[in-house]
Amino acid sequence: MKQPVKIPVSVVMITLNAERTLKQVLESVVDWADEIVIVDSGSADQTVAIAERFDCRIFDRKFTGFGAQKQFAIDQAHNPWVLILDADELVTEPLADEIVTLFSNGLPDCSGYTLPRNLIFLGRVLRHSGQNRQPVLRLFDRRQGGMTLVPVHESVRVEGAVGHLSGILVHYSYGSLHDYVLKMNQYTTLSAEEMAQRHKKATVALQGVRFLFTFAKIYVLKGGFLDGYPGFVWALLSAVYPVIKYSKLQEIQDGAEKPQTQPLLVVEKGVHSLNGTH
Incomplete structure (x- = not known):
């Protein structure tokens, strides 16, 4: 042969x-x-x-x-x-x-x-x-x-x-929705950290607009509706992605701008809680 x-x-x-x-x-x-x-x-x-x-x-x-x-x-x-x-x-x-x-x-x-x-x-x-x-x-x-x-x-x-x-x-990027969520969590964290290093500011007020625009672009303008249910889920998750990314960027910025305090550990009748909540 x-x-x-x-x-x-x-x-x-x-x-x-x-x-x-x-x-x-x-x-x-x-x-x-x-x-x-x-x-x-x-x-x-x-x-x-x-x-x-x-x-x-x-x-x-x-x-x-x-x-x-x-x-x-x-x-x-x-x-x-x-x-x-x-x-x-x-x-x-x-x-x-x-x-x-x-x-x-x-x-x-x-x-x-x-x-x-x-x-x-x-x-x-x-x-x-x-x-x-x-x-x-x-x-x-x-x-x-x-x-x-x-x-x-x-x-x-x-x-x-x-x-x-x-x-x-x-x-064959995602074996399941579970895989997608895991990857999205990793990628949005890396993206937020990279944007923070470039001193990019989060625009939380635009989150709703960003979500709607991304969903409409993929599902309507790019014909995602023609891909049936997978097309809908893809458009939905793709629209969620930038919202999570910028929310994580905001979280990084808040952590850098606010003083870090240790949570108060409260012990009451054998029940442990943080900051006095049960």
């Missing part, structure tokens, strides 16, 4: 408890990628064991923010060209074939390429809601660029021409 031809591309990703999707993601690239680099930040599940079965080059590193963590992974690659994936993004066969063809006659002419990405949410592909074939720059020459070094909502930036591929990258 003829072995697949490997192309000089390093697939790189960061992981943390990614066993839900990692096997399928690695299966989508192992036959054609020259190497797979994984930087794990302390997984407690089978993530590392799965990566070992695919002969990945595995590094353990404390999480320091998404931008810095991904850039560290990129820096470990042996090849100039890298494909950076999240551990829940699957390369479809048409996209894999397109990437292999791109490298069949040597290195590409562009500095990087965008891939159209589709989101799977509540078991359904969101064909609308602003998520259909969303272009993301993931395949690039690391000599021409890298990650933006921000804690969250990082992206790839390159110098030079950017081409566009047509094969789909499938994003």
Whole structure:
């Protein structure tokens, strides 16, 4: 049986408890990628064991923010060209074939390429809601660029021409609403901390307007209603996201502006309460 031809591309990703999707993601690239680099930040599940079965080059590193963590992974690659994936993004066969063809006659002419990405949410592909074939720059020459070094909502930036591929990258981002809430809690905290470092002020008075505008934009203007119930939930949670983010920013600002006092511990007939409340 003829072995697949490997192309000089390093697939790189960061992981943390990614066993839900990692096997399928690695299966989508192992036959054609020259190497797979994984930087794990302390997984407690089978993530590392799965990566070992695919002969990945595995590094353990404390999480320091998404931008810095991904850039560290990129820096470990042996090849100039890298494909950076999240551990829940699957390369479809048409996209894999397109990437292999791109490298069949040597290195590409562009500095990087965008891939159209589709989101799977509540078991359904969101064909609308602003998520259909969303272009993301993931395949690039690391000599021409890298990650933006921000804690969250990082992206790839390159110098030079950017081409566009047509094969789909499938994003299985949330296994359940529970997963979504966990990620939203993490991302909104990181975003609020990053905004606080930039001395951005929270505008609490605009929270209601911000919620309504975001929901209307996704559900109405971007056709989220055409995605059925998943589209409604996606629009709703997407509208909640900035409200929580700015509320956390306000919380940080309040903590910095107000004197910190220790709560008064009251003991009364064996009942403990804080600040005199039961």
